[in-house]
Amino acid sequence: MIEKPTTRWQTRLRDAIRDPNELLRLLELSAVAESESSNDSNFGFPLLVTREYAQRMRKGDWNDPLFKQVWIDRQEGFSPPNFVSDPVGDLKVQRAPGLLQKYAGRVLLITTGACAIHCRYCFRRHYPYSSAPRSLSDWQPALQQIEQDTSIREVILSGGDPLTIVDSTLAKLVAEIESIEHIERIRLHTRLPIVLPQRVDDSLLDWLSVTKLSKWIVIHANHAQEIDADVAEAIASLRATGAVLLNQAVLLRGINDTIDVQEQLCKRLLENSVIPYYLNQLDQVVGAAHFEAERSIGKTIVQELAKRLPGYGVPRFVQEIPGQPNKTRID
Ligand SMILES: *Cc1c(COP(=O)(O)O)cnc(C)c1O
Ligand code: SF4
Numbered sequence: 001m002i003e004k005p006t007t008r009w010q011t012r013l014r015d016a017i018r019d020p021n022e023l024l025r026l027l028e029l030s031a032v033a034e035s036e037s038s039n040d041s042n043f044g045f046p047l048l049v050t051r052e053y054a055q056r057m058r059k060g061d062w063n064d065p066l067f068k069q070v071w072i073d074r075q076e077g078f079s080p081p082n083f084v085s086d087p088v089g090d091l092k093v094q095r096a097p098g099l100l101q102k103y104a105g106r107v108l109l110i111t112t113g114a115c116a117i118h119c120r121y122c123f124r125r126h127y128p129y130s131s132a133p134r135s136l137s138d139w140q141p142a143l144q145q146i147e148q149d150t151s152i153r154e155v156i157l158s159g160g161d162p163l164t165i166v167d168s169t170l171a172k173l174v175a176e177i178e179s180i181e182h183i184e185r186i187r188l189h190t191r192l193p194i195v196l197p198q199r200v201d202d203s204l205l206d207w208l209s210v211t212k213l214s215k216w217i218v219i220h221a222n223h224a225q226e227i228d229a230d231v232a233e234a235i236a237s238l239r240a241t242g243a244v245l246l247n248q249a250v251l252l253r254g255i256n257d258t259i260d261v262q263e264q265l266c267k268r269l270l271e272n273s274v275i276p277y278y279l280n281q282l283d284q285v286v287g288a289a290h291f292e293a294e295r296s297i298g299k300t301i302v303q304e305l306a307k308r309l310p311g312y313g314v315p316r317f318v319q320e321i322p323g324q325p326n327k328t329r330i331d
Helices: 008-014 020-026 140-148 167-178 202-210 229-240 259-271 295-308
Strands: 094-096 099-103 106-110 154-158 185-189 214-219 244-250 275-280 316-319
Touching: 094 140, 099 140, 106 140, 140 167, 154 167, 167 185, 167 202, 202 229, 229 244, 244 259, 259 275, 259 295, 275 295, 295 316
Parallel strands: 106 154, 154 185, 185 214, 214 244, 244 275, 275 316
Antiparallel strands: 094 099, 099 106
């Protein structure tokens, strides 16, 4: 059998770090104190991090803000009862397999369960992806729903991470979406430009450049240290296709819950012409309680940011409350 040629990014994805001990070795974090190690359990969500992202972590620092986003901490096992498996009510708003609608005019397509990194705070860490559609034919019921509902103007590709899907499939999916007359905008929610900037290659830029839909790309950086020269280059290439770039961050205790860290993140984003869109209060998902910061901290941060940055440089601090007609602003 002839294997299909894999692209460079696919090879890098396959080579991502999955072994906690390997990550520790790379970061020169030798002796794992019993309290910090959790090799005995991954709480149903294995460690996964690209080498590209791991390279931006500081060596020898257990408190590195990037390391802490991927490291399996024992505290994941002590989840308070108000932390649940589907905190944002995703499963109640399915209109077709993989098609979620919560808000007017826009629908969200769960395109895949795969990611290039496992962020420990992820609100979809318990999402039942195995029953979600995976191929063009699986997406037909969702596409039919979109076609029948002329109130829908925007399709959001989410997941998992939509950019873990190969470009030939994505190009076909987007072409099908584009053929629906009332759809004006396509939005991608992705962490790939941050965690594997090599994903932004010619074949991705090709289909992005040809679509006639207006394009909105929401990247997901939580800390300025995540945005290095390679990431900046990937962002510039995405912008060159005519896409508008936005960033969404999650407020994470001990990682980005200070005014200065958030200011540095916003400044780094603005340097790269990315608009800080949302700062999200943590969704209360099982295993993530140790990342939760007080809402008052987020409020103070955005109030102070407003004094330091232009209006468009200050993210909206929001929380997703199931049943609400929009993300709820906390201010
Ligand atoms: C967050 C979310 C959106 C996007 O909301 P915006 O406020 O437009 O960014 C859309 N659909 C679903 C299901 C969502 O969870
Ligand atoms: S869906 Fe996003 S936040 Fe969740 S693990 Fe994947 S990349 Fe991280």
